[in-house]
Amino acid sequence: MKILVCIKQVPDMESKFKIAAGGTWYDPADLAWRMNEYDEYAVEQAVQLKEQVKEADLTVLCIGSERVKETMKKALAMGCDRGAHVADDNAAGKEPFEIAGIIAEYARDKQFDLIFTGMQSQDRGSAQVGVLVAEMLSLPCITTIVHFAYADGRIEVKRELEGGMKALIKAKTPTLVTCQLGLNTPRYPTLPNIMKAKKKELVSIPVQDLLKVEARQETAKMYFPEKKGGGLVLEGDVGQLADRLIQILKEKTGVLA
Amino acid sequence: MKIVLVAEYRDGKLLGSVNELIAFAGKMAADSVMFLVGSESALPAYEGKLYLGDVGVCGEFNPEVHKALLLDVIAREQPDMIVFSHSSYGWDLAPRVAYALKAAQVSELVDVVDGALVVPVCNGKLRRNVQVKTGKTVVTLQAGAFGLAEAPTGTPAVEKITTVSAGRLEFGGYEAAEQGGVDLTKAEVIVSAGRGVGKPENVAMIAALAKALKGEYGASRPVVDSGWAEHKRQVGTTGQSVAPKLYVACGISGAIQHLAGMKKSEFIVAINTDKDAPIGEVADVLVVADLKQFVPLLTEKIQAL
Ligand SMILES: Cc1cc2nc3c(=O)[nH]c(=O)nc-3n(C[C@H](O)[C@H](O)[C@H](O)COP(=O)(O)OP(=O)(O)OC[C@H]3O[C@@H](n4cnc5c(N)ncnc54)[C@H](O)[C@@H]3O)c2cc1C
Ligand SMILES: Nc1ncnc2c1ncn2[C@@H]1O[C@H](COP(=O)(O)O)[C@@H](O)[C@H]1O
Numbered sequence: 195m196k197i198l199v200c201i202k203q204v205p206d207m208e209s210k211f212k213i214a215a216g217g218t219w220y221d222p223a224d225l226a227w228r229m230n231e232y233d234e235y236a237v238e239q240a241v242q243l244k245e246q247v248k249e250a251d252l253t254v255l256c257i258g259s260e261r262v263k264e265t266m267k268k269a270l271a272m273g274c275d276r277g278a279h280v281a282d283d284n285a286a287g288k289e290p291f292e293i294a295g296i297i298a299e300y301a302r303d304k305q306f307d308l309i310f311t312g313m314q315s316q317d318r319g320s321a322q323v324g325v326l327v328a329e330m331l332s333l334p335c336i337t338t339i340v341h342f343a344y345a346d347g348r349i350e351v352k353r354e355l356e357g358g359m360k361a362l363i364k365a366k367t368p369t370l371v372t373c374q375l376g377l378n379t380p381r382y383p384t385l386p387n388i389m390k391a392k393k394k395e396l397v398s399i400p401v402q403d404l405l406k407v408e409a410r411q412e413t414a415k416m417y418f419p420e421k422k423g424g425g426l427v428l429e430g431d432v433g434q435l436a437d438r439l440i441q442i443l444k445e446k447t448g449v450l451a
Numbered sequence: 452m453k454i455v456l457v458a459e460y461r462d463g464k465l466l467g468s469v470n471e472l473i474a475f476a477g478k479m480a481a482d483s484v485m486f487l488v489g490s491e492s493a494l495p496a497y498e499g500k501l502y503l504g505d506v507g508v509c510g511e512f513n514p515e516v517h518k519a520l521l522l523d524v525i526a527r528e529q530p531d532m533i534v535f536s537h538s539s540y541g542w543d544l545a546p547r548v549a550y551a552l553k554a555a556q557v558s559e560l561v562d563v564v565d566g567a568l569v570v571p572v573c574n575g576k577l578r579r580n581v582q583v584k585t586g587k588t589v590v591t592l593q594a595g596a597f598g599l600a601e602a603p604t605g606t607p608a609v610e611k612i613t614t615v616s617a618g619r620l621e622f623g624g625y626e627a628a629e630q631g632g633v634d635l636t637k638a639e640v641i642v643s644a645g646r647g648v649g650k651p652e653n654v655a656m657i658a659a660l661a662k663a664l665k666g667e668y669g670a671s672r673p674v675v676d677s678g679w680a681e682h683k684r685q686v687g688t689t690g691q692s693v694a695p696k697l698y699v700a701c702g703i704s705g706a707i708q709h710l711a712g713m714k715k716s717e718f719i720v721a722i723n724t725d726k727d728a729p730i731g732e733v734a735d736v737l738v739v740a741d742l743k744q745f746v747p748l749l750t751e752k753i754q755a756l
Contacts, residue, residue, distance in 0.1 A: 207574045207704065208725050220577060290546075291555070313542075317573050320558040321537075325546035334515075334619040337543045350623075353512075355461070355539045358628030358682060358689050361512050364621040376676035409584065410555035414567060416579040425731060429739045436749040439720065440756070442736055447718045449640050449664055449697045450756065 195250040199240040199274065199310040200297055200327075201233040203258055203265040204317045218413040219286050220317075229265045232312025234380040236373040239342050240310045241273035241381075246344065251275055253306075257296055258285040263396060270391035271383030277394065282401035288409070290318070294326030295407035300399070301331060308349070309370040313338050324372035334365045337372040452481040454532040455525060459540045460489035460506055462625060468536040469495045474599040475534055475592055478563065485607065486524050488517050498605030502612050515618035518547045523612060525552065530587070537591035549589040556589040557581050561596040574706050575729040594688065594711055632683035633667055640666025640697045643686055643713075644674050647702015647723065647742055651679040656746050657701055663753040664697065671703045687712035701742045705730025722746065 205211075205225040214221040229237070237254065244250040254274040256262045259282070266277045280296055282288070288296075301309065309331075311324035321337075328335030340360065341352035347367050352360040354374050383391070426442070428435050444450050456472040458465065465487070473495075476483040485497055488504035488511070495501070502524045509516050521544070525533060533548060535541030537559045549556035562569040567580035568590065635641060642661040644654050654674065661668035670680035672687060686693055688708040698716035703709060705721070705728055713719070714733045721734035722742045731737045738745060 205573070207576070208728075210727065211573060211576055213577075218579070220573070289555075290558075319571065319574075320556070321542040322546045322549075322556055322558060325543065326550055329547055329550040335547075336620060338539055352626065353539065354689060355625075356688055358685070359462070360626040360628075362623035362626060363512070364623060365619060375672060379677075410553075411557065411581050411583045411585075414580040414582045416572065416577055419571075419575070419578050419732075421732075425734045426736045427726065427731070427739065428736060429726070432740050432745050432748055435738055435740055435745060436752050439736065439738060439749065440752060443697070443718075443720075446735070447697050449666075450753070 195247050195308070196304065196306045197240050197243060197250055197252045197308050197310070198301055198304075198306045199233070199236050199252065199254050199269070200323070201237060201254060201256050201265065201269055202230040202312070202315045203227050203256065203262040204230045204315060207316055213416055218416055220416065222286070227261060227265065229268055230312050230315050232314060232316070232373055232375065235375065235377040236310040236312050237269045237272050237274065238378045238380040239373060240308070242378065243308065243344055244273065253278055255280065255297060255300060257282050257288075257293060257401065259283045266396060267391050268383060270394045270396070271388045272381055273387070275394065277396035279396060279398045280401050280404060281398045289411050290320040290322035291326060291410050292405065292407055294323045294330060296401065296404045297323070297327045298330035299404040299406055301327070305368075307367045309333070311370065311372050313372040313374050321372075324370060328370040331370075333368055333370045335370045335372070336363050336365060338374045339371050340374050340377050342371065342377065452479060452532065453528065453530045454479065454481045454483045454534055455521075455528060455530045456483050456485045457521065457533065457535045457541070457544070458485055458487040458489070458495055459536060459538065460487060460493070461511055461540070465489055465493040465495055468538060468594065469497070470599050470603055471536065471592055471594070471597045472534055473497060473603045475597040478597060481532070484524070484528055486521055488520065491609065494607055494609065496603045496605055497607045499607060501607035501609050503609050504612050504614075508613065510622055512622040513618045513620065514544050514547060515620065516614060516616055517544055518551065519614045519616040520612055521548055522551055523614065533587070533589045535589070535591045537593050541591045545589050545591050552587050552589070553585065554587040554589050555583040555585045556591075557583065558591050559593045560590050561593045571707070574704060575732070576727065593707060629682040632681050635667055635669055635684065635686065635691045635693050638667040638693070639695050640664040641669045641686070641693055641695045641716075642666060642699040642701065643669035643671060643703060644680065644701055645671040645703030646673040648674065649743070651677070653743065654679050656743070656750075660699070660746050660750045660753075663750045666695070666697070669693070671709050700730050700734070701746060703730055704728045705732065
């Protein structure tokens, strides 16, 4: 069985963001980078599937600069067999249609039985790439899965809907699924596995070899949302903060009456 | 400008988000028609043409068939824009339709300013304006971003539509959300634990503050996903929607899916180490502090009152 999992490297969302010089994206300098949270679930599920079927080859793909290799190594340490790094210093400037085009071009002749992606990336958050890859490869696609089971060329998944309701869906492989938070419990790579991962194949492919589509949209401007105001921001010594908050709760709410 | 609004129907009901689609059409001052795979017994209040696929034949979940039906309608109407909710139905179907139309898709629209499509980035910390290069545009609307002052009225002119296509996905029914435990919607005070609590033991700290305030404790999704709190306590789109007198968000960043479940609370306090956390957008008071120090201290002082 051949499995592909697509991951993105994103900044820690608690970072202090700055707008980059061009004014169309955030500045990548001085940020802490990590694996897109949704993709951690995708990697874990792909690794669990590989462990279940035993005879499997699991590729992790990531489009980005040299920097993303660090995140790919985590996926290799979690249990992926090989890494396909699509070298692109301007991945952040590519819209979902281009990212999907690159992934589909890579996957087109490789006969993957299952492709896992995250349901969305934490920074761009388009929730498009997975579905577009499936459309480009004419694969069935199930989005937002919170449960996954595989047996004999068929998958059974649960899709999460609003309010916590779930839909049960079955499909035949080859299929693409997009993974939602809570699908499983992503493992922490162990030290021996981190060492082993260093020896795994991690090839870089120039993006121009795989980019065959053109952008259909672009970012005109990126900026901070206007603060809606009204809200009080309290800073300082915790003891005093607690007293002030109690005072406010007494004045503004009936709960401490 | 002409647009197609894609309404949703689930578990035998028309979804209320249809009103946001209508509000959006109004904001854009666009001519609109509506598309729905649903039932004649649950039609939206809408003054316009409604293309109606029979849910009994097409199924509630059958994206490949819904896509085929919608593409027929688009071929007939030649709209400039196709509008979905950014929901489990919308984000699933929209890219399929955009791909078939060779159209750009702009996800999770929060506003349209001077023609620019505005979307959030990084959990709402940033925004960007998007310029589309294709003739047709597919958009999904962030839940709650386009509201109507009052509910729409009218009776749609229904035109029934069918398709011969079949899908490759097999729908096996629904599973209800986990039941049992607390009913958060009845609590007057809710204190919620977010990922910022750091470890499961610290949820007790949040529960203690909730108790001191005679309320219940809730949780954000990662806390529930990690098994530190039961699903019944989850606040947000895929959990409970609550509107207590007081909501205290401890170590919660304020992602839109969480805000959707609590922003109607009467008074909101946030406790967060990050002064720029998006929860600040809805908080009446943002206390910039480490919850591990602040929450036990606050609890003690309240108990001593
Ligand atoms: C389709 C869909 C549905 C979803 N449904 C829901 C839902 O129903 N409910 C929900 O909550 N989420 C939901 N989510 C997830 C949501 O997008 C966010 O990922 C989630 O709300 C983040 O939870 P959090 O704020 O606890 O964690 P984080 O975003 O990780 O934020 C943690 C916060 O804690 C702060 N912090 C860290 N340490 C401390 C400290 N010591 N003291 C004080 N503050 C600290 C940080 O500054 C940060 O702001 C959904 C997502 C999707 C895609
Ligand atoms: N640069 C990238 N490299 C590899 N996979 C990506 C990249 N960007 C997005 N993806 C995949 O597409 C999913 C959805 O991303 P998005 O459409 O941007 O929300 C992510 O969870 C990843 O699995």
